[in-house]
Amino acid sequence: DIQMTQSPSTLSASVGDRVTITCRASQSISSWLAWYQQKPGKAPKLLIYKASSLESGVPSRFSGSGSGTEFTLTISSLQPDDFASYYCQQYNSYWTFGQGTKVEIK
């Protein structure tokens, strides 16, 4: 099984901050990585696929990078609507999610 490890688990930030979340895979997954945003009581929303491709309709302040085993999600300027939990997911071999990163208001 491929394990996904996210860091940090919680992140405190202010509006306008640049935020980076890291995801590490237990083995190479090439670029088969997605990022989701989830708000309380809601289903996850796809933000990024293929490690760096922005899903249609997602603001350009979200970006993804990486390949192999190391990946990052960056929010260039945090907005009030961005306070949420974020999950990475590999889809190279079956589907595995990271444990999540909660972005809180500082």
Added chain:
Amino acid sequence: QITLKESGPTLVKPTQTLTLTCTFSGFSLSTTGVSVGWIRQPPGKALEWLALISWDDDKRYSPSLKSRLTITKDTSKNQVVLTMTNMDPVDTATYYCAHLFGEFPFDYWGQGTLVTVSS
């Protein structure tokens, strides 16, 4: 417009079998490349993929839960059914179904249904 909606019991007893139905619209499970998966999320915890069925009836299961899961589809009704046997309180979670196409990740999700396992 693609939509999915989960339905099933909100409360099941330990050892019982859970049956959940995902009813969808806006796509067909007979179209090449289309799949529907099930994912769950215990309260306050992370997402966990459970099972997936594809247009060609290929079925994939989480290795850790494979012995307890069965996924089927009814293309004519636009439904996918997941059964999970021998339910336990640790299986208490919100269960989601989601659409997948080709080499893309899950892009459309249902609203989720909370299932509580308790005697």
